[in-house]
Amino acid sequence: xxLYEEVLQxxxxxxxxxxxxxxxxxxxxxxxxxxxxxxxxxxxxxxxPKADFLxxxxxxxxxxxxxEKYGVAHLAASSASEKFNTIPARSSWQLSDDxxxxxxxxxxxxxxxxxxxxxxxxGKLLVADISSNILSKEMDVTKCGVWFGGAxxxxxxxxxxxxxxxxxxxxxxxxxxxSIWDWSKQAATDSMLNTPPTFSIYMAGxxxxxxxxxxxxxxxxxxxxxxxxxxxxxxxQSSLYENRIPKEYRSRMNVTFFLKDENxxxxxxxxxxxxxxVALRGHKAAGGMRASIxxxxxxxxxxxxxxxxxxxxRRAS
Numbered sequence: 001x002x003l004y005e006e007v008l009q010x011x012x013x014x015x016x017x018x019x020x021x022x023x024x025x026x027x028x029x030x031x032x033x034x035x036x037x038x039x040x041x042x043x044x045x046x047x048x049p050k051a052d053f054l055x056x057x058x059x060x061x062x063x064x065x066x067x068e069k070y071g072v073a074h075l076a077a078s079s080a081s082e083k084f085n086t087i088p089a090r091s092s093w094q095l096s097d098d099x100x101x102x103x104x105x106x107x108x109x110x111x112x113x114x115x116x117x118x119x120x121x122x123g124k125l126l127v128a129d130i131s132s133n134i135l136s137k138e139m140d141v142t143k144c145g146v147w148f149g150g151a152x153x154x155x156x157x158x159x160x161x162x163x164x165x166x167x168x169x170x171x172x173x174x175x176x177x178x179s180i181w182d183w184s185k186q187a188a189t190d191s192m193l194n195t196p197p198t199f200s201i202y203m204a205g206x207x208x209x210x211x212x213x214x215x216x217x218x219x220x221x222x223x224x225x226x227x228x229x230x231x232x233x234x235x236x237q238s239s240l241y242e243n244r245i246p247k248e249y250r251s252r253m254n255v256t257f258f259l260k261d262e263n264x265x266x267x268x269x270x271x272x273x274x275x276x277x278v279a280l281r282g283h284k285a286a287g288g289m290r291a292s293i294x295x296x297x298x299x300x301x302x303x304x305x306x307x308x309x310x311x312x313x314r315r316a317s
Contacts, residue, residue, distance in 0.1 A: 057108025
């Protein structure tokens with residue numbers, strides 16, 4: 001218990017989480033919370049279970065489809081028609097008056113799209129999926145009622161899912177909610193209603209210690225910005241590569257890019273892999289290439305990638 005409490009306290013320190021929020025360390029990943037969230041929050045809706053969704057990529061789309069099992073999932077905004085390459089203009093959002101909450105994914109790893117800040121939803125309850133950009137930049141926890149995300153991108157190995165929930169939002173779950181997905185029951189047992197993912201929590205704790213030693217989230221945010229700018233600046237001046245995301249929505253964690261001559265894709269991947277630059281193939285849903293530059297990636301890695309890409313472009317011209 002002493003270790004567990006220390007892990008929670010370090011996370012509170014890193015994210016400046018108020019005492020009015022509970023921190024849960026659960027299993028099941030973000031997909032598990034896609035079910036838990038509507039079961040815990042939809043009963044708060046005025047006229048029957050309902051929630052609004054901002055769908056800006058594959059992950060928020062999965063959240064939307066899962067929520068349809070438990071109530072009305074209202075599509076308030078979607079960029080599907082634009083292949084998830086952008087975020088719909090705020091003026092186009094159609095938020096409901098009677099929805100329990102608004103759900104969004106802060107960073108879409110596949111398309112490389114990120115909200116630069118917490119979206120304005122006119123004071124409605126907001127739920128944020130921060131699986132892929134948690135602890136990558138400073139976030140005002142009080143702007144959302146629920147924050148959730150897996151550990152495997154910016155914290156540590158997979159196995160533990162972090163849920164940060166405002167305490168007054170617990171205790172309203174549907175009768176059908178399984179005990180392990182009932183936030184109030186998990187909170188009452190220190191997230192140990194069943195055997196917890198002990199090793200994953202321990203490793204997450206080491207990740208928190210490392211972040212604190214680096215100087216905290218503010219320092220990491222600056223590093224992440226420098227890494228992303230280095231890569232995007234190169235892409236923007238290149239004649240071979242292109243990024244298709246509007247600058248204001250570009251992800252700092254997942255930089256997607258395409259070779260204008262697709263016939264060079266196989267050669268690019270083969271040579272980059274030989275140079276020690278691995279896993280650059282884009283997700284099958286998006287195609288192209290993708291460089292994931294999470295917290296643990298040093299700027300030297302990004303410099304090495306840019307240098308390789310510059311050399312490849314020179315040789316291909």
